[in-house]
Amino acid sequence: MRLTDFWTRLEEAFGPGYAASIASDQVLSQLDGRTIEQALAAGEETHVVWRAVVAAYPDRVPTRLR
Secondary structure (H helix, E strand, O other): OOHHHHHHHHHHHHOHHHHHHHHHHOOEHHHOOEOHHHHHHOOOOHHHHHHHHHHHOOOOOOHHHO
């Protein structure tokens, strides 16, 4: 998944403002205690980070975006 696709999906699932907050502020256990931004900056693959988002927020991410 391209990085632009990742951000588009995140914004579609959470809205632009909340997506930015989640990416910078929420630590996800699925990402070894890192935020989305930290995981991406560390070189984690976007599809791995996206799966972590889906696992952390299963009720928030629409089925079509999974």
